[in-house]
Amino acid sequence: MTAPAALETRGLTRRFGGFAAVDGVSLALAPGSRHALIGPNGAGKTTLVNLLTGAIRPGAGAVLLEGRDVTALPQHLRVKRGLARTFQINQLFPDLAPIEAVTLALAEREGLTARWWRPVRAHRALAEEAAALLARLRFAPAEMAAPTRDLAYGRQRLLEIALALALKPRVLLLDEPAAGVPPEESREVLEAVAALPRAVTVLLIEHDMDLVFRFAERITVLAQGRVLAEGTPEAVARDPRVREVYLGEAAAHA
Amino acid sequence: MSGGGTLAAAAPARVGRASRGRWGLAAEGLFWAAWPAAYLAFPDYLPLLSQVAIAALFALSLDLLVGYAGVVTLGQAAFFGLGAYTAGLLAVHGWGEPLSGLLLAAAAAALLGLVTAPLVLRGGDLAGLMVTLGLGLMLYEAANKAAPVTGGADGLQGVEIWPVLGLWRFDLFGRTAFLYSLAVLVLLFLLARLVVSSPFGLALRGIRANARRMHALGTPVRARLVAAYVLAGAYAGAAGALLAQTTQFVSLDVLAFQRSAEGLLMLVLGGLGRLYGGLLGAAAFVVAHQVLSEMTPQFWQFWIGAALVVLAIAGRGGLLGLLAAGRARLLARRGGGGA
Numbered sequence: 001m002t003a004p005a006a007l008e009t010r011g012l013t014r015r016f017g018g019f020a021a022v023d024g025v026s027l028a029l030a031p032g033s034r035h036a037l038i039g040p041n042g043a044g045k046t047t048l049v050n051l052l053t054g055a056i057r058p059g060a061g062a063v064l065l066e067g068r069d070v071t072a073l074p075q076h077l078r079v080k081r082g083l084a085r086t087f088q089i090n091q092l093f094p095d096l097a098p099i100e101a102v103t104l105a106l107a108e109r110e111g112l113t114a115r116w117w118r119p120v121r122a123h124r125a126l127a128e129e130a131a132a133l134l135a136r137l138r139f140a141p142a143e144m145a146a147p148t149r150d151l152a153y154g155r156q157r158l159l160e161i162a163l164a165l166a167l168k169p170r171v172l173l174l175d176e177p178a179a180g181v182p183p184e185e186s187r188e189v190l191e192a193v194a195a196l197p198r199a200v201t202v203l204l205i206e207h208d209m210d211l212v213f214r215f216a217e218r219i220t221v222l223a224q225g226r227v228l229a230e231g232t233p234e235a236v237a238r239d240p241r242v243r244e245v246y247l248g249e250a251a252a253h254a
Numbered sequence: 255m256s257g258g259g260t261l262a263a264a265a266p267a268r269v270g271r272a273s274r275g276r277w278g279l280a281a282e283g284l285f286w287a288a289w290p291a292a293y294l295a296f297p298d299y300l301p302l303l304s305q306v307a308i309a310a311l312f313a314l315s316l317d318l319l320v321g322y323a324g325v326v327t328l329g330q331a332a333f334f335g336l337g338a339y340t341a342g343l344l345a346v347h348g349w350g351e352p353l354s355g356l357l358l359a360a361a362a363a364a365l366l367g368l369v370t371a372p373l374v375l376r377g378g379d380l381a382g383l384m385v386t387l388g389l390g391l392m393l394y395e396a397a398n399k400a401a402p403v404t405g406g407a408d409g410l411q412g413v414e415i416w417p418v419l420g421l422w423r424f425d426l427f428g429r430t431a432f433l434y435s436l437a438v439l440v441l442l443f444l445l446a447r448l449v450v451s452s453p454f455g456l457a458l459r460g461i462r463a464n465a466r467r468m469h470a471l472g473t474p475v476r477a478r479l480v481a482a483y484v485l486a487g488a489y490a491g492a493a494g495a496l497l498a499q500t501t502q503f504v505s506l507d508v509l510a511f512q513r514s515a516e517g518l519l520m521l522v523l524g525g526l527g528r529l530y531g532g533l534l535g536a537a538a539f540v541v542a543h544q545v546l547s548e549m550t551p552q553f554w555q556f557w558i559g560a561a562l563v564v565l566a567i568a569g570r571g572g573l574l575g576l577l578a579a580g581r582a583r584l585l586a587r588r589g590g591g592g593a
Binding site: 053075076079087092103104107108114115119121167 | 448449451452453454455456457459460463464466467468469470471472473474475477478481
């Protein structure tokens with residue numbers, strides 16, 4: 001047998017009332033792969049992400065992380081098993097400086113956030129690692145120490161990624177990482193995405209077709225809660241159903 | 255210049271956020287120096303100063319919960335009252351040793367926190383708030399009904415507290431009471447400062463700012479909030495025990511809603527989420543209460559209310575926010591282009 005998929009779903013289904021937001025979705029991400037999830041608005045991408053992370057529970061089906069069934073695990077325990085995410089809309093700590101926020105993420109990764117008997121600053125290694133991580137994402141020292149609320153939007157998007165990377169995930173869900181970033185700031189975000197360690201399996205949920213076709217090795221197209229097509233970027237681009245349902249719509253919008 | 259070494263050296267100083275500026279240190283020194291100064295300057299007002307210390311400890315408990323963990327409550331008096339009755343009843347029934355009484359009272363309050371936390375933290379913010387209110391009212395009425403044990407509306411009589419550490423007996427002037435209260439406040443303040451600067455404290459701030467992200471970081475958010483709720487309960491219980499021990503009496507109003515509300519008022523008056531805010535707010539509130547009620551016995555709450563409105567509008571962040579703004583203006587005027 002080959003290694004189990006880094007992330008897999010089997011017949012994943014979630015209904016809201018009578019409406020099947022996600023309907024029997026089966027996916028498998030090979031370890032270390034770069035996989036994109038696309039689909040028109042309302043295709044069920046957000047629901048699927050919430051099912052993968054454990055923010056909501058499926059009505060049927062299973063989620064497997066590195067071959068182990070995590071369907072019953074709450075979100076924070078899936079994170080401990082190596083599944084991290086970023087958010088489409090920033091979920092940051094406005095009052096904390098980036099260095100503090102990343103230190104917090106590192107403290108959580110190291111299982112230290114139940115400890116109350118030593119100041120954070122006594123855990124020197126955490127702050128050093130946080131500074132190094134932020135420096136790698138081209139944060140200047142002054143930016144690291146300023147409140148997050150004062151950062152430019154593009155830098156906040158980078159901090160989104162930094163918080164997820166701090167967890168040293170083996171599987172990373174990137175939810176529209178460049179959403180809303182003005183073009184002059186987007187290059188840094190795209191660079192950060194391109195520079196993700198090869199060992200990390202990445203699922204990119206994205207609207208921006210440029211980014212998807214530049215980055216992804218495989219693409220899954222979701223429509224009306226179901227997998228419409230899956231394959232290499234070339235195959236997906238050629239698929240007439242995809243062109244009709246998704247790319248057609250995208251072209252119409254453009 | 256900006257190698258890894260300098261970064262790493264610069265970073266940790268920011269992380270603890272203990273605001274170690276010259277101004278901060280001076281203000282802290284001034285704050286604590288005011289206590290012995292008041293002790294010497296106002297020997298006739300020692301019971302009042304004890305009230306300030308006890309109110310400060312109560313406000314500190316609320317700051318841990320509301321200011322840091324972001325859990326709003328209208329029932330903190332439940333813990334205060336349980337602590338007061340625990341210490342009082344221990345003394346009535348033959349165990350008047352103050353320190354162990356205080357610890358047992360805090361433990362009882364912590365236990366109450368552990369039992370009620372699932373109820374308070376289960377729903378949304380408003381649901382939780384209503385639960386704290388309901389629990390407070392229930393405990394008040396339970397203590398009222400249990401008159402054979404608690405003395406009911408007449409209060410708990412016959413509380414006799416032994417000398418502190420076997421050395422200092424509680425005197426008529428309230429000297430021991432004041433120094434004992436102050437010592438407990440200082441110790442518990444130092445502990446609170448350690449807690450909020452720890453990874454646990456940072457996680458609480460993270461939860462208050464963005465619980466969704468904390469889930470995504472792998473934090474068991476509920477467990478952290480339960481811990482904060484229990485800790486805050488223990489602090490309030492200790493404050494209640496102090497009141498029972500220093501006044502050698504427990505009345506029903508230790509459990510009253512008024513106390514919960516006033517605690518929040520003190521905290522907001524002083525400034526949330528900075529530890530000193532609650533202390534400062536408590537001092538301002540108790541002293542203002544005393545002064546105003548001597549001047550206008552029927553009308554003092556009007557002025558407290560007016561002060562609250564002014565502070566809420568003019569100085570967001572309470573008295574501490576006002577002080578910080580004043581400092582900034584002073585520096586700007588003095589420095590101009592200075593660093």
